[in-house]
Amino acid sequence: MSIVLTSIASSARRSFGAELVKLWRPSTAVAMGLLAALSVLSTVLVVSLADDGPSGGGSGSGGGPSGFDVTTGQLSAAAGIARGFAGGSTFTGLLIFLVVAIAITLEYGQGTLRTLFLREPRRLGWLAGRMALTLLLIAASLIAALVLSVAAAALVARIRGLDTSAWWSAAGTRALASGYLNALLSAAGFGVVGTALGVALRSTPLTLAVGVAWMFPLEHIIGDSWSGAARIFPGLVFDAVSQGGVPDARYAPALLAGIAYTLAAAAVAALALARRDVNS
Amino acid sequence: MTATTNEPAIDVRGLTKRYGRRTAVDGLDLTIPTGVVAGFVGPNGAGKTTTLRMLLGLVRPSGGDGTVLGAPLGAPAAYLPRVGALIESPALYPTLSGRRNLAALAVLAGIPRAEVDARVEAILDQVGLAGRGADRFRSYSLGMKQRLAIGAALLTDPDLLVLDEPTNGLDPIGIREMRELIRSLGDGDSLGDGDSDGSAEPARRGRTVLVSSHLLAEVEQICDWLIVVEGGRLAYQGPTDRLMASQSIDVVLRPEHPEDVAPLADLLAGLGLPSTRGVDDVLTTVNVGARDSREYTRALASVNRAAASRGVTLIEMSPRRDSLEDRYQGLVTQAQAQTQEARR
DSSP states (O other): OHHHHHHHHHHHHHHHHHHHHHTOSHHHHHHHHHHHHHHHHHHHHHHHHOBSOOTTOOSSTTSSOGGGOOBHHHHHSGGGGGHHHHHTHHHHHHHHHHHHHHHHHHHHHTSHHHHHHHHOOOHHHHHHHHHHHHHHHHHHHHHHHHHHHHHHHHHHHHHHTOOOGGGGSHHHHHHHHHHHHHHHHHHHHHHHHHHHHHHHHOOHHHHHHHHHHIIIIIHHHHHHHOTTHHHHSHHHHHHHHHTTOBTTBOHHHHHHHHHHHHHHHHHHHHHHHHHSOOOO | OOOOSOSOSEEEEEEEEEETTEEEEEEEEEEEOTTOEEEEEOOTTSSHHHHHHHHTTSSOOSEEEEEETTEETTOHHHHGGGEEEEOSSOOOOTTSBHHHHHHHHHHHTTOOHHHHHHHHHHHHHHTTOGGGTTSBGGGSOHHHHHHHHHHHHHTTOOSEEEEESTTTTOOHHHHHHHHHHHHHHHHSSOOSOOSOOSSSSOOOOSSEEEEEOSOHHHHHHHOSEEEEEETTEEEEEEEHHHHHHTSOEEEEEEESSGGGHHHHHHHHHHTTOOEEEOGGGOEEEOOOOOSSHHHHHHHHHHHHHHHHHTTOOEEEEEEEEOOHHHHHHHHHHHHHHHHHHHHO
């Protein structure tokens, strides 16, 4: 058993290194740039469109994504510093899902997966290394997006004349850290589900059609008429995690459900990759 | 790294792959000696690529077992580090440079980081892409892409090189370059005396190369071992020259005077060599009974002496051998007939 684990770990290490070499291409910069741009855009929208009101309002009753439904009172609180960043989590989640799903299905479409498996036949190790690098890249991209988001939020808040003094307190830092951690957990979930769906379906159009159609419009449409959807459907669950909980799904149950979805998706990806023939 | 034993590079029995009710590869027994350049031929859909994929761990066999480079077929991780392969079209990352493509694969193969750059440069040089290493893969011509993919296969200096249709889509110059490259890969690390001298034993070399191709002329020029498959079954395997030596050799005889054709035919009949009269007053004998080139020369000399003793002067004695394509066609037709017979 320990020999197998050692072998997988060694394979994962090599896979991580190889994926790191592959990162130096334009698509990586484009994806990271888009993530940052989406985060900044959502921040600008959240801060500039916030309704005047006290800190207790805006609890998702506005019809739009709950992260966008905030008041100036909420923005001025210490946690306001992370509101814009969290508000865009649905979009960053969608982007991460798209990028990861496209990347893995292109490995099938371009035939590069067989080239990789000829050099590294321990498929689980390869998958582990690739996922580790993907998560690291997501983490780094989110840090960059967070920094830009805070800068954009401060700028727009100044233009709107909002009081942001509470942002720069210890509570503000804690809100920022927890906002980042939640966004990271959510993005990791989207990334792993995107990988699993791509490995299972092996086709870029099919993966995007199934994944995007289900996790984004369909889940949200069902969620509008059934509050339980936010606690059960993966896309909504990851959304709830990224925002630290929403009215229809508290944080702790959403986190548990999100972790369960992520582990299940990882298991599906591992099983499909290890068992199925590579014919492309 | 070179092979050091006389164990076959590939030795598998009953290799089978079924997709639902369709059998793509049907109980294939393959033995490929270490050090040969082996040609793997068969019509489209004969099961060549599926067989190669099974040997390379990409496709799980439905049945059969054996060894590749001495390691069990079911444990590709044990032998793939010593195998380089190009399966179907060259599949590398279009937006990465040739150099970075190779570097990624070198790291994945476990080549120490400190050695990656030197190894990549050596490979680029070997496949003639030293000046284009910084260019993106997608900017390469098909021939360059093929060469880079072969370079990727050579990264670990493999004992066994598997190339699936490496000349596909190449122009004549590209095909010639590829042929020379494959020949040089097979010739590298010479362990023995090199060229085949017409005997049944294949030339012994350090690296085993298995080349799948539908271009028989290419196979004939570069391969000393031949495997023919049809309908997922083995039709022939063995030295290429044994296959060619086992055929009948027609000989065309042309006497100086057309009126000598009939006496010459009687003379040949007396020697037990049947003949037919062709157009332009030539005779074609069927099978002079030679098993190799030396016997063939002796047989021709006997015929010539006999003709001269009867006062018949021959102005042409030319062999008309089957080409590899003729032999291949015969094998495939025979295999197809056996398959149909088995189905009945």
